[in-house]
Amino acid sequence: MSNYHIKHLEEYYQVYRKSIRDPENFWEEIAGEHFLWRKKWDKVLDWDFKKPEIKWFEGAQLNITENCIDRHLTTKSDQTAILFEPNDPNEEAEHITYGQLHKRVNQFANVLKEQGVKRGDRVCIYVPMIPELAISLLACARIGAIHSVVFAGFSSKALATRINDSDCKMVITADGSYRGSKTIDLKGIVDEALKSCKGVQTVLVAKRINSEITMKAGRDKWLQPLLDKASYKCKAEIMNAEDPLFILYTSGSTGKPKGMVHTTGGYMVYTAYTFKNAFQYKENDVYWCTADIGWITGHSYIVYGPLANGATTVLFEGVPSYPDFGRFWDIVDKHKVNQFYTAPTAIRALAKQGVELIQKYDLSSLKVLGSVGEPINEEAWHWYNDNVGKSKSPIIDSWWQTETGGIMITPIPYVTPTKPTYATLPFIGIQPCLMDEEGKQLKGNQVDGRLCIKFPWPSIARTIWGNHQRYKETYFSAYDNMYFTGDGALRDEVGYYRITGRVDDVIIVSGHNLGTAPIEDAINEHPAISESAIVGFPHDIKGSALYGYITLKDAGESRNHENLRKEINQLISDRIGPISKLDKIQFTTGLPKTRSGKIMRRILRKIASKDTSNLGDTSTLLNPECVQDIMDNAL
Ligand code: PRX
Numbered sequence: 114m115s116n117y118h119i120k121h122l123e124e125y126y127q128v129y130r131k132s133i134r135d136p137e138n139f140w141e142e143i144a145g146e147h148f149l150w151r152k153k154w155d156k157v158l159d160w161d162f163k164k165p166e167i168k169w170f171e172g173a174q175l176n177i178t179e180n181c182i183d184r185h186l187t188t189k190s191d192q193t194a195i196l197f198e199p200n201d202p203n204e205e206a207e208h209i210t211y212g213q214l215h216k217r218v219n220q221f222a223n224v225l226k227e228q229g230v231k232r233g234d235r236v237c238i239y240v241p242m243i244p245e246l247a248i249s250l251l252a253c254a255r256i257g258a259i260h261s262v263v264f265a266g267f268s269s270k271a272l273a274t275r276i277n278d279s280d281c282k283m284v285i286t287a288d289g290s291y292r293g294s295k296t297i298d299l300k301g302i303v304d305e306a307l308k309s310c311k312g313v314q315t316v317l318v319a320k321r322i323n324s325e326i327t328m329k330a331g332r333d334k335w336l337q338p339l340l341d342k343a344s345y346k347c348k349a350e351i352m353n354a355e356d357p358l359f360i361l362y363t364s365g366s367t368g369k370p371k372g373m374v375h376t377t378g379g380y381m382v383y384t385a386y387t388f389k390n391a392f393q394y395k396e397n398d399v400y401w402c403t404a405d406i407g408w409i410t411g412h413s414y415i416v417y418g419p420l421a422n423g424a425t426t427v428l429f430e431g432v433p434s435y436p437d438f439g440r441f442w443d444i445v446d447k448h449k450v451n452q453f454y455t456a457p458t459a460i461r462a463l464a465k466q467g468v469e470l471i472q473k474y475d476l477s478s479l480k481v482l483g484s485v486g487e488p489i490n491e492e493a494w495h496w497y498n499d500n501v502g503k504s505k506s507p508i509i510d511s512w513w514q515t516e517t518g519g520i521m522i523t524p525i526p527y528v529t530p531t532k533p534t535y536a537t538l539p540f541i542g543i544q545p546c547l548m549d550e551e552g553k554q555l556k557g558n559q560v561d562g563r564l565c566i567k568f569p570w571p572s573i574a575r576t577i578w579g580n581h582q583r584y585k586e587t588y589f590s591a592y593d594n595m596y597f598t599g600d601g602a603l604r605d606e607v608g609y610y611r612i613t614g615r616v617d618d619v620i621i622v623s624g625h626n627l628g629t630a631p632i633e634d635a636i637n638e639h640p641a642i643s644e645s646a647i648v649g650f651p652h653d654i655k656g657s658a659l660y661g662y663i664t665l666k667d668a669g670e671s672r673n674h675e676n677l678r679k680e681i682n683q684l685i686s687d688r689i690g691p692i693s694k695l696d697k698i699q700f701t702t703g704l705p706k707t708r709s710g711k712i713m714r715r716i717l718r719k720i721a722s723k724d725t726s727n728l729g730d731t732s733t734l735l736n737p738e739c740v741q742d743i744m745d746n747a748l
Contacts (some may be wrong), residue, residue, distance in 0.1 A: 264407025
C-alpha cells in the first residue's frame with residue numbers, strides 16, 4: 114500500500130502508528146517510491162539529539178530541481194507550474210509552464226556559473242515576489258549553491274547583517290518593487306547594505322519597476338541580457354542528501370538572527386509529503402499560499418513542496434488591500450483557486466472589512482483553507498470558516514516553524530475533524546510531547562505544558578550557520594534528548610493539540626500561569642474590537658499583572674472608554690475567570706508588527722513596564738510609527 118496520500122481518518126491513524134513504530138522503514142518507503150534519486154542512501158537515519166547531529170538518507174545523491182522540474186516534463190511540460198499574479202490587477206497574469214520553468218531555471222543557473230558561483234557558495238536573494246524570485250532559488254539549487262533569501266522589505270541594516278553572517282559572494286535583487294500603490298527602491302537598499310559587506314563581488318539586478326538606479330561598474334549587472342545569452346541547458350549538480358540547500362534567518366528573542374540551515378534530501382521528502390496531504394492537493398488543482406518566499410512558508414509551500422508534487426502554485430506580488438480589500442477574493446475567483454493558505458493577521462485585517470467585498474466574488478472553487486504563523490483566534494477562525502469557506506472548506510490550522518522546515522501539527526482536510534483554534538493532530542512521523550517546567554513529560558490528555566518533539570523528522574534544520582553551539586543551546590538544552598519548540602501547548606481530551614503561544618508569552622499572575630492567546634481570544638469576541646495583545650508588567654502583589662493593548666475596529670467612534678474597559682473585563686471574567694482580568698487597558702491605533710505579521714510583544718512588554726530607554730531594533734517593523742503613539746499614550 115502506498116502511504117503517500119492519506120484519505121480517511123482510520124488510514125491516518127494506521128499510517129501514523131507505522132511511522133512511529135518503525136520510522137526508518139516508513140520514510141525509506143516514502144522516499145524510495147516518490148522521488149528521483151541519482152543514488153539511494155546507505156542509511157536512512159542517524160541521529161543524536163545530545164550532540165546534536167541529525168542525518169537523513171546519508172549517502173544518497175540527488176538534485177532537488179530534477180524532482181521539482183525535470184521529472185514532470187514528460188507529462189506536464191505544458192501545465193502551469195507557477196502562476197504569477199502581478200501587483201496591478203490590470204497587468205496580465207503570467208502562466209509559467211513546467212517546460213518554460215525548466216528553461217528559465219537552467220538559463221539562470223548558467224548565469225550564476227558564468228558569474229563565478231560554485232557549489233557550496235552562498236547567494237543572497239533579495240528579490241520581490243516576481244517569478245525571478247522562485248527561479249533564483251531553483252537556479253541556486255540546480256548548481257548546488259546555497260541560497261539565503263532575505264525578505265525584500267527588510268532594511269539595509271538587516272540585509273547587511275544577513276549577508277555578512279553567511280558570507281554571501283553574490284546578491285540577486287531588482288531595481289525596485291511594487292507594494293500596492295507604492296514602489297520601494299530595493300536597489301538603493303542593497304547599495305546601502307553593501308557599504309558594509311566586503312565579500313559581495315557581484316549584484317544581479319532584475320528589472321521590475323523601470324526606475325532610474327545607479328549601477329556600480331564591475332559589480333552590478335542587469336540580469337536580463339545575461340539570461341538572454343545563456344543556454345537553457347544546464348546539467349544538474351549531483352548533491353548529497355545532507356548538503357545544505359539553503360539558509361534562512363529567523364529572529365530569536367535575543368541576539369542576532371539565526372541562520373537556520375536546511376539540507377537537501379530530507380527537506381524535499383518532508384515538504385513534498387506534507388504538501389500533498391495537508392492540502393489534499395489533486396492533479397490540476399490551483400494552489401495559492403499568500404506568504405512571501407522570504408519566509409519559510411514560501412520556501413516550503415510556494416516553491417519546493419508544490420513543485421515536487423507537480424502542482425500549480427500561485428505567486429502573488431501584491432498586498433491584500435490593493436486596489437481594495439477584495440483583492441484576495443478577486444484572485445481566488447479569477448484563477449479558480451482550490452487551496453488557499455494565509456495567516457491569521459491577514460484574516461483579521463480582512464474581517465475588519467465588510468463581507469460585501471467577499472460576496473462580489475465566486476469562491477466556489479475553494480476546497481481547503483489554511484492558516485499559519487500564529488494562533489488563530491476563535492473569532493477569526495469562524496469568520497474565515499463562515500465567509501470564505503462558506504462552512505464547507507475545512508480550515509487547516511497548521512503549526513510549524515522555520516526550524517521544522519515543514520508542517521508538524523495540522524488537521525488533514527477531509528480526514529481530521531477540525532476544532533476551532535486547534536492545530537489538532539501531529540502529522541505522520543511527528544512525535545510531540547508536553548513537558549512541565551521541571552522537565553517531566555506530561556502523560557495522558559487534558560494537560561498543558563511546553564511543546565517538544567521527541568524524535569527527528571526529515572526536514573528538521575541541522576544547525577545554525579556558523580554557530581552549532583547556539584543551535585544546541587536553543588533547541589536541545591531545555592529538555593534532555595528533545596527538540597524544544599519554544600511554544601506552549603495543551604492537549605485536549607481526545608489528544609488534539611492547541612498551541613497557546615510562545616512560552617515567553619506566558620505570564621504568571623498571582624501564581625497562575627496564563628497564556629495570552631485565550632485571553633486575547635475572549636477580548637476579540639467583543640464586536641467593537643479588531644485586535645488585542647496582552648503582556649505582563651511588574652505588580653507589587655501579584656508578581657505580574659496584565660496589560661492589554663487593544664485596537665478598536667472604528668478608532669474614530671466616540672465610545673465611552675471606561676464602559677468599554679468594563680465590558681472587556683466582564684468578557685474575560687466570563688470566558689476564562691476573574692484571574693485573567695486586565696489591570697490596564699490602553700486603546701491603540703495599531704500594534705507593532707514584524708514583517709511577517711507577528712505582534713512584537715517585546716516592545717509592548719517594555720512600554721508596559723515603563724522601560725523604554727532601549728526598545729531594541731524597531732527598524733524591521735512593518736509599522737514602526739505606531740510605537741511612538743503607544744508610548745505617548747501609555748498608562
Ligand atoms: O509560535 C509558533 C507560531 O510561529 C512560530 C514559528 O514562527 P516562524 O519560524 O516564523 O514560522 C512561521 C511559519 C511556519 C511558532 O513557534 N506558529 C506558527 N504556526 C502556528 C503558530 N502558532 C499557533 N498556531 C499555528 N498554526
